[in-house]
Structures are given as structure tokens and as C-alpha cells.
Amino acid sequence: MIAPDFAQLELGLDVPALPGMAEEDVLTPALIIDLDAFEDNLSRMRALCQTYGVRHRAHAKMHKSVDIARLQVERGNAVGLCCQKVSEAEVFVRAGFKDILISNEITDPVRIDRLARLARHARILVCVDDLANVAALARAARCQDVTIEVLVELDVGAGRCGVKTANGAMALAQAVASSPGLRFSGLQAYHGPAQHFRSFADRRAAIDQAIGKVRAILDDLAGLGLSCDIVGGAGTGTAALEAASGVYNELQSGSYAFLDASYATIEDENGRPSAMFRHALFLLSSVMSTAAEGRAICDAGLKSQTLESGLPKVWMRDFQVLGCNDEHLILADPQNQLKLNDKLRLIPGHCDPTCNLHDWYVCVRNGVVETLWPVSARGKSL
Amino acid sequence: MIAPDFAQLELGLDVPALPGMAEEDVLTPALIIDLDAFEDNLSRMRALCQTYGVRHRAHAKMHKSVDIARLQVERGNAVGLCCQKVSEAEVFVRAGFKDILISNEITDPVRIDRLARLARHARILVCVDDLANVAALARAARCQDVTIEVLVELDVGAGRCGVKTANGAMALAQAVASSPGLRFSGLQAYHGPAQHFRSFADRRAAIDQAIGKVRAILDDLAGLGLSCDIVGGAGTGTAALEAASGVYNELQSGSYAFLDASYATIEDENGRPSAMFRHALFLLSSVMSTAAEGRAICDAGLKSQTLESGLPKVWMRDFQVLGCNDEHLILADPQNQLKLNDKLRLIPGHCDPTCNLHDWYVCVRNGVVETLWPVSARGKSL
Numbered sequence: 001m002i003a004p005d006f007a008q009l010e011l012g013l014d015v016p017a018l019p020g021m022a023e024e025d026v027l028t029p030a031l032i033i034d035l036d037a038f039e040d041n042l043s044r045m046r047a048l049c050q051t052y053g054v055r056h057r058a059h060a061k062m063h064k065s066v067d068i069a070r071l072q073v074e075r076g077n078a079v080g081l082c083c084q085k086v087s088e089a090e091v092f093v094r095a096g097f098k099d100i101l102i103s104n105e106i107t108d109p110v111r112i113d114r115l116a117r118l119a120r121h122a123r124i125l126v127c128v129d130d131l132a133n134v135a136a137l138a139r140a141a142r143c144q145d146v147t148i149e150v151l152v153e154l155d156v157g158a159g160r161c162g163v164k165t166a167n168g169a170m171a172l173a174q175a176v177a178s179s180p181g182l183r184f185s186g187l188q189a190y191h192g193p194a195q196h197f198r199s200f201a202d203r204r205a206a207i208d209q210a211i212g213k214v215r216a217i218l219d220d221l222a223g224l225g226l227s228c229d230i231v232g233g234a235g236t237g238t239a240a241l242e243a244a245s246g247v248y249n250e251l252q253s254g255s256y257a258f259l260d261a262s263y264a265t266i267e268d269e270n271g272r273p274s275a276m277f278r279h280a281l282f283l284l285s286s287v288m289s290t291a292a293e294g295r296a297i298c299d300a301g302l303k304s305q306t307l308e309s310g311l312p313k314v315w316m317r318d319f320q321v322l323g324c325n326d327e328h329l330i331l332a333d334p335q336n337q338l339k340l341n342d343k344l345r346l347i348p349g350h351c352d353p354t355c356n357l358h359d360w361y362v363c364v365r366n367g368v369v370e371t372l373w374p375v376s377a378r379g380k381s382l
Numbered sequence: 383m384i385a386p387d388f389a390q391l392e393l394g395l396d397v398p399a400l401p402g403m404a405e406e407d408v409l410t411p412a413l414i415i416d417l418d419a420f421e422d423n424l425s426r427m428r429a430l431c432q433t434y435g436v437r438h439r440a441h442a443k444m445h446k447s448v449d450i451a452r453l454q455v456e457r458g459n460a461v462g463l464c465c466q467k468v469s470e471a472e473v474f475v476r477a478g479f480k481d482i483l484i485s486n487e488i489t490d491p492v493r494i495d496r497l498a499r500l501a502r503h504a505r506i507l508v509c510v511d512d513l514a515n516v517a518a519l520a521r522a523a524r525c526q527d528v529t530i531e532v533l534v535e536l537d538v539g540a541g542r543c544g545v546k547t548a549n550g551a552m553a554l555a556q557a558v559a560s561s562p563g564l565r566f567s568g569l570q571a572y573h574g575p576a577q578h579f580r581s582f583a584d585r586r587a588a589i590d591q592a593i594g595k596v597r598a599i600l601d602d603l604a605g606l607g608l609s610c611d612i613v614g615g616a617g618t619g620t621a622a623l624e625a626a627s628g629v630y631n632e633l634q635s636g637s638y639a640f641l642d643a644s645y646a647t648i649e650d651e652n653g654r655p656s657a658m659f660r661h662a663l664f665l666l667s668s669v670m671s672t673a674a675e676g677r678a679i680c681d682a683g684l685k686s687q688t689l690e691s692g693l694p695k696v697w698m699r700d701f702q703v704l705g706c707n708d709e710h711l712i713l714a715d716p717q718n719q720l721k722l723n724d725k726l727r728l729i730p731g732h733c734d735p736t737c738n739l740h741d742w743y744v745c746v747r748n749g750v751v752e753t754l755w756p757v758s759a760r761g762k763s764l
Contacts, residue, residue: 291511
């Protein structure tokens, strides 16, 4: 097979929009950021941190965008970023960020080497829950002549990584503190599942337990002469609780900047929908088939959103989402109101993996595209 | 912020492997193709088509890979490709493919224009289920001075796009046949849900119904003097049924080349697991935390696989998958057999959207990396 002459092909570039365009002209499926709501979310998180005198280290795994991270630092007053993978951190170091916590264990030798190389260019922190991993990190740091800062990860209820016992935490902290090339910088104590508990009382109970556990370990560490610069944790669902704890000093929220359908279901103290943050992320989709009575088919399927936290919701219009296949979203439209090429904003079920499917954010204000931001670390999972 | 000097940064490229490397040294998470199983799957589909005298038009939306599509045409004897999006088809036309069906409705004016431009370089077919869309396609074809071939899509039970009635199908076929710039080339009659019905009897009942519907419409069309070059449909779950129908003449299977955990649950006529195709796609993952008793955490989360068809399975080893978060897979390991950095092959729940998350396929034979193939149309959802 011989490829055609591409000078003649005039293939469209896969940019879903151009600045100045009306939102209704954006090619779909495309991620839309409502800039007013997004900026408001940054302000709200900054205010929360100011109120309680804690720092915010914004989680970049959610948006994977250099432009958004920059706004989180500059306008949102974030002290730095969290990443979840070395390849993700590389993108942000390359863009000039100087303070990055990999809020995860890095155990593979190739990745440890890459982590140590990053520490030549930025303050790099990483989590540990294994003594052999501490030794491997220390060797790599000495080999690259850098210091890697280390947080000991506690399992405070997430049932994932991290040590459960005070003895385990102390052994790791001592190992880090006594390893040339490493610096013991504190604790990572993130309670993932609690973020999504619908009831405020359940979230408070889970985080109270986490706070108690962290406080006890801080006391134990102080007894060993080890202090913690960073006690980090908290996502969007519980940030106000850790902020008010007097124990945590760095919040690591990510989703707060966008919100999603899953986070929108959590309730405040009075059992009402929590209004701490606003919906700023949407998946714009077009109707592509109205052939069936009572049903409309849109062009946003599993290649542009993920379903593990449930189906998306339709924004500001009363259509029920019936299902989602590889390339199609199926809506109930009992009165056949929707017409071919009508556009709908969807609220994705879960923002993090949905953003990771896209190459661009289309940033909109008052119905007009203001700018486009690349999803800079899209696909960086190594 | 000023970006660091990247000549000094020596950032690793995000290639998960190099040819000649052992599989156990591949960086994770990474998609692995078992080349022996993959080639065997191509042969099996070729044999199925030869047995029944039908053509295979391989569905490229599944793998999105130019290299795989080429092997499907050259070794698997596929007559052409299916794509699901215009941007996807552009990638394959650019690579030299000459016969592409977009097995979907294209209704947006910008996309219709791009579709017509593609028809300058390749045989392009598209589906319709709307009369106004027929008119729009015809205008674009005349504007670009090309012929776009059109299949009328029937809803044969999928409950998605397509017309349900013979009258609807005939009106569309006549509109296409009488539109300069368009050619009426046949029917699209894909029964998506039936692919995944576990019981053979249920699959047969669904496809028998589809066959009956298609046969009646073919008769009606013949009465109008309209013949169908293509009667297309069939996925991996039902391909043998449409192949044997005497009515369908083009199969559109995609997943047969890789298989996934969802397709592995379907049964043959005797209620045993269908062994028509072999597992050829795996997600290689590494153990990154063993801090908890009875549990191991792997590095493959929702950024490297999707869950809408269920959790992945562990290949050839007896570990139960307990859950999957953004960046972590949680395994039960009651005897604490797994060690840090152990590698496991996972069988993804659903291959299509999982492949779309990755940039590379790592192709392995006898435990050694033979080559890497890019996921050429990754993210092409426009």
C-alpha cells in the first residue's frame, strides 16, 4: 500500500475548537472547562487553606495539564503539585515546576532511576511503605548525587498502599532518616474511599479516625526525635475536615477544580448536596441519531468518558442517560425534543480517567471559546 | 517559572520496552500482544470467512493500529476496514488503506466535509439513518467531486442507531440511490448486545431475528430494483452465525484479534466456554506494594484499563482482583506470595476502550519483545 499525497489530503487537525468560536460550534466529543466556575473553585480552595492555615499541594493526576497546574500555583496559591507517576512528574518538571510529590510508591528500578534524575531539577518527594524500597531509593539518590525527600505512607483506612501500624511507620521513618541521599519529610495519610462517602457524618467519622491515627504516630515519631514537615492527605470530599484537624498541614485535592457527577452526590452537614465546589468540567456531545422514537443517540462513548463511577448526567436539561457503549451515549427523549446535531453538556461520572482520554481542554467563558489547553500528561502512566 | 535545561535532564522516553528485551523487563503498565495467539486469531477468522464464503472487514476501532490493520488485510485476508469516527479513518487513509467503512452515522457538517475529502483518496462508505443526513452527505460529495458509498443502518435489536421499519429503510435507500454523489451500497445490520449474550441459544435467537429482518428488507429493496453489495454486521460473539446466514456477506469483528475477559465468558453450543479465539492481549502490571497482609497492590489502574465490562482477570495465576482505583489494582494474596516488582499479566475486561488508553503495543513471542506497534489512532474520537 502506498500512502496518498498528504499535501492534497487537507486532513483536519484534531483540535476540537479555536479561540473565538461559539461553544455550540465546538467539535464533539470535547472536554469543556467553564472558566468562571473553574476560577471560582481555585479561589474557594485558596480560601479554605487560608482559613485553616494549611497548604495546598494540588493533585495534577486529575487534570494532567501544565496550564491548570500553573493557575493552581499562581492564583490558587498552591505550594506545589502532587503527581502519581514518574512519567507524569517528568512532564511537570519539564514545564518548570519546582516542588512535586509523587503521592505513590515507586518501586521499579528503572522508574527509581528516573525519579532520582528528576531530583536534579526540582524538589522531589515520594512515598514509601517498604524497607527494601527505602534502600533502593537511597542508592539511586546517591548515584545521582541528589536528595530525594520521602513521606512514609500510612494506611488510614483506604485499604491500599501504606503501613498500618505505628511500629511499621517508625521503622520506615528511621530507615529514611538514617539513609544518606534521602530526607525524612513526613507522612502521607490519604483516605481515598472516605472522599466519596455520601453522608457528612460518615466522612467525618472516617477522617476523625485517620486524624487520631496520624496524631498518635506523630507523637511516636517526636519521641524518636523525628519531626514531619509535611502531613499530607485529603481529597475533594473531605478537605475541610483535614484542614481543620490541626494535624494535617497539606491538602492534596484534585477534583475540586472540576467536580464530577460522583462528587456532586456527596452531602453537607445538613444532608443537602455539598456546594463547596462548582461543576467546571463538561463533556460536550452532539446528537447523531434520532431515528428511534423516544430515544436520542449522542457521540460520546467509552472512548471519551469512563463509567466506573456511574453514567454521566446531562447538564441543565432533563434527559435521562440510559446507557453508554464504545462510541455512543443513549438518552431517553420521550417527547423527541432532540434534533440531529443538537449539543448537550454532560457531567462526567469521574473526572480523572475521563480527562486522561482527551488531548485538549476547550476553555469557555460566556459561551465563547477563550483558549485551548493541552492535556499535557495524557497517557503518562509509566 | 523557567524550564530546566533538558539536555541535562535525560528524561526517559515513554516507550515501555525495546525489541529483544525479556517480557519481565517491560515497563508497566503496558499492553502486551502475544504474537502467536494474535496470528492464530487472524487465521481462525480467515478460515471462518473461507468456510462460509463471506468477506471480513476488520473493525479497526478495537485496536486503532495501522500495523495490526495491515496484518488483518495481508494475512487475515480482510477486504478492508471499519472505523467508527472520521478522525480514525483519516489515520488509516493516511497510512494507505483504500477501503474503509465508517460503521456509524456522520452528521456534523465539519465531519461530513472531512469525510468527503477522504473519499478523494480511498473508497469511503458510511451509514445513514436519517433523510436530512443523506442530503447533507450528497451535497458534500458533490462539493468535493467524489462518490461516497452509503449503507442504510437497520436497528436489528441493538436499540441504538438505525431505522427499525422496512419503510424507513426503503425510503433511505431510495433517497441515497437517487442522490448524485452518493451510491447505495447496502445494509448495516449490527446487533451489538447479542455479541455478549453468554448463552449460545440466546445469541442464535437474536441473530436469527436479525437475519429474518434483513432478509425481508432485502426482498423489499429488490422489489424496488435496489441490490446490496454489502450486507454487513457481526462482531466477535456472533460472527459464525451471520457468516452461515446466507444473508450477511461482510463480517465486522474487531475483538476476535485480541479477546478480552468479557468475551471469554460467552459459551458455545454445549455450554462450554467458547474457544473460537485465544487471549492475545494482556495488560502487564507490576506489584508496587505488599505492605498489607493478604493483599498486593499493582500499578495498573483506571488510566490503563476500563471497568465497564468488569474487573480484569489475572492470567494463569490464582489471584482474585478485589478492586481498581485511578492508579492501583488491588489483589487478594492470602498467602502473601507476591513480592515487590513481581509482574502479572492481566486480561482486560474490555479491549476496545482499554487499547485507546495506551500509546504502544509491546509485541511478545516466547517471552521476548519482538517489536512495538503504536496505537496509531489513539484518542481519535472526533
